Amino acid sequence: MALRLLGNSPEExxxxxxTTTSLRSDRENISMPLHVDESxxxxxxxxxxxxxxxxxxxxxLVLDDLVDTTSKLAVxxxxxxxxxxxxxxxxxxxxxxxxxxxxxxDMNTPSSAPPVTTSVxxxxxxxxxxxxxxxxxxxSCRKGFRKAIRPGKPICCFQCxxxxxxxxxxxxxxxxxxKCPWDQWSNDNRDQxxxxxxxxxxxxxxxxxxxxxxxxxxxxxxxxxxxxxxxYRNTPIVKANNTSLSFLLLMFLTLCCICPLTFIGYPTExxxxxxxxxxxxxxxxxxxxxxxxxxxxxxxxxATKPNSNLRRWVGPQLSYTIIIAGTLIQVVLCxxxxxxxxxxxxxxxxxxxxxxIVQCNEGSPIAFWCMLGYLGFLATLSxxxxxxxxxxxxxxxxxxxxxxxxxAFLSVWLSFIPAYLxxxxxxxxxxxxxxxxxxxxxxxxxxxxxxxxxILFKSEINTKEYLMGQHTxxxxxxxxxxxx
Numbered sequence: 001m002a003l004r005l006l007g008n009s010p011e012e013x014x015x016x017x018x019t020t021t022s023l024r025s026d027r028e029n030i031s032m033p034l035h036v037d038e039s040x041x042x043x044x045x046x047x048x049x050x051x052x053x054x055x056x057x058x059x060x061l062v063l064d065d066l067v068d069t070t071s072k073l074a075v076x077x078x079x080x081x082x083x084x085x086x087x088x089x090x091x092x093x094x095x096x097x098x099x100x101x102x103x104x105x106d107m108n109t110p111s112s113a114p115p116v117t118t119s120v121x122x123x124x125x126x127x128x129x130x131x132x133x134x135x136x137x138x139x140s141c142r143k144g145f146r147k148a149i150r151p152g153k154p155i156c157c158f159q160c161x162x163x164x165x166x167x168x169x170x171x172x173x174x175x176x177x178x179k180c181p182w183d184q185w186s187n188d189n190r191d192q193x194x195x196x197x198x199x200x201x202x203x204x205x206x207x208x209x210x211x212x213x214x215x216x217x218x219x220x221x222x223x224x225x226x227x228x229x230x231x232y233r234n235t236p237i238v239k240a241n242n243t244s245l246s247f248l249l250l251m252f253l254t255l256c257c258i259c260p261l262t263f264i265g266y267p268t269e270x271x272x273x274x275x276x277x278x279x280x281x282x283x284x285x286x287x288x289x290x291x292x293x294x295x296x297x298x299x300x301x302x303a304t305k306p307n308s309n310l311r312r313w314v315g316p317q318l319s320y321t322i323i324i325a326g327t328l329i330q331v332v333l334c335x336x337x338x339x340x341x342x343x344x345x346x347x348x349x350x351x352x353x354x355x356x357i358v359q360c361n362e363g364s365p366i367a368f369w370c371m372l373g374y375l376g377f378l379a380t381l382s383x384x385x386x387x388x389x390x391x392x393x394x395x396x397x398x399x400x401x402x403x404x405x406x407x408a409f410l411s412v413w414l415s416f417i418p419a420y421l422x423x424x425x426x427x428x429x430x431x432x433x434x435x436x437x438x439x440x441x442x443x444x445x446x447x448x449x450x451x452x453x454x455i456l457f458k459s460e461i462n463t464k465e466y467l468m469g470q471h472t473x474x475x476x477x478x479x480x481x482x483x484x
Contacts (some may be wrong), residue, residue: 143170143191146177163190166353183347185354196349200358201264201426208264208426211433215264218437218444219257222250225448232455236464241398241451242296245319249289250448255282256440260433272343272360277334279436280371281327286443287378287409288326290402292319294385297399301389330374337367348425357425376413382406401447408442 141147141160146169148159163169163177168186170178180186180193187194201208229238229246238246259282262275296319341364348357362368383406389399416435423431454462 140172141174142172143174144189145169146174168193182349183356196354196356198356198358199352199426200266201429202266203264207430211430211437212261212264214437215257215260215433218441219254221444222254222257222448225444225452226250228452228455232462235455235462236466237451237454237462242293242319244316245289245293245296246448248323249286249293252282252285252289253440253444256286256436260436263429263433267345267358267360269345272345273338275360276343276362276368276371277338279432280330280334280375283375283436283439284327284330284378285323286440287375287382288323290405290443290447291326291378291382291385292322293398294382294389294402295319295322297402298385298389326378330371333367333371333374337364337371340364341367351424359425359429372413376410379406379409379413383410401450405443405446408446409439412439412442 137154137157139160141158145160145162148161149155150157150159163186166186167177167179168190169176170191177190183196184193185196186192201211203209203212226247229243229250232238233243256279259275259279262271262278265271299318343360343363346359346361348359349355351357382402386399386402386406390403412435416431419431420428420435
């Protein structure tokens with residue numbers, strides 16, 4: 001953009017120099033760069049030929065400098081610039097979209113003639129239509145994130161951090177995340193709280209279904225053995241093993257195998273209240289029966305000696321007394337447990353925060369371990385007595401089977417303790433069910449499978465002579481040792 005001035009005399013050249021000085025002064029007032037070619041001004045001053053029409057470029061105004069300076073200082077161009085008595089049209093409030101008017105003045109033109117105006121348009125720097133200029137140096141934080149100011153940066157500069165697990169933010173540019181209620185958890189996007197899943201050992205899941213099927217199958221086996229013993233109740237092998245105690249033991253083993261069903265399913269208050277007590281009492285009945293059988297084996301052998309005072313103890317009364325006494329202690333322990341610190345159902349959200357584990361709180365851990373410890377005491381007592389009687393004659397070989405059964409029983413429950421303490425939730429329940437089924441199966445296998453095998457497949461040895469051990473020299477040797 002240029003201001004072109006035409007002059008015909010030295011006086012007009014002097015006027016042009018004064019006008020340039022005025023422009024330079026105005027340029028300083030508005031702090032706008034104005035470039036004047038000083039060599040051209042020197043040529044004008046030296047010009048003395050009025051006949052020569054001199055065309056001189058006074059200055060060049062850089063439009064970009066003008067726009068930049070005006071936008072930064074937010075000032076207006078003065079209303080008029082006086083060049084040799086001729087008024088220029090005012091340029092008002094120049095902005096990025098305004099048109100800059102530049103005037104060409106001819107000194108030979110009468111002063112009354114209007115100046116020639118040329119419009120020069122600056123570059124269009126306005127934002128696209130419908131868009132607002134961004135005044136921050138960071139993008140907005142979407143839902144599921146929170147804003148955090150960057151250290152050492154302006155407040156408009158921030159960083160977006162995702163909400164932690166269990167917390168959400170449901171609006172953009174959220175300053176903080178909000179924690180979900182105890183029974184809800186954040187979704188994957190962390191912009192909404194959803195209900196937590198509940199977890200317990202149910203019949204619908206494969207693990208619970210397998211345990212339930214194993215429990216039912218195990219409970220059927222004692223029933224089949226009862227039917228088999230009843231059909232062969234007059235055979236020597238059934239009579240020699242105390243038929244009444246065998247039937248009672250098989251009935252109690254059936255209850256022990258059904259007991260795990262109370263551990264499977266939703267833990268209601270009634271289930272939590274009864275399942276451990278049912279487990280403790282039924283196993284106390286089983287182990288008490290085995291203890292009674294062991295005592296009867298020893299007494300029956302000792303009573304064969306002449307003038308033995310143990311003959312009066314041979315009979316069902318002693319065995320029933322042992323069973324009742326051994327079970328009654330366990331009943332008292334369970335009753336005290338249920339009265340003073342009963343088990344109850346609870347929601348556990350501490351193991352997995354995103355999951356609600358529905359479980360039974362035992363109420364008093366001391367009572368639980370006392371109940372389990374009493375079962376161990378009865379089993380240990382039976383094992384010691386059976387182990388001491390293992391060398392009795394073959395007619396009383398029941399002691400050896402009891403020894404193996406109690407050894408298996410104690411091994412299962414000793415292994416159960418560390419496994420039970422190291423698991424949580426439904427796996428703890430599954431571990432207890434596994435221990436119940438394993439110990440019950442070991443008792444059934446060691447005590448009754450050998451007899452069933454003889455009844456079904458070895459009927460030729462199901463005789464009184466064979467059971468008395470008269471077919472082997474070893475049995476006769478044992479009898480001679482016992483007499484001495």
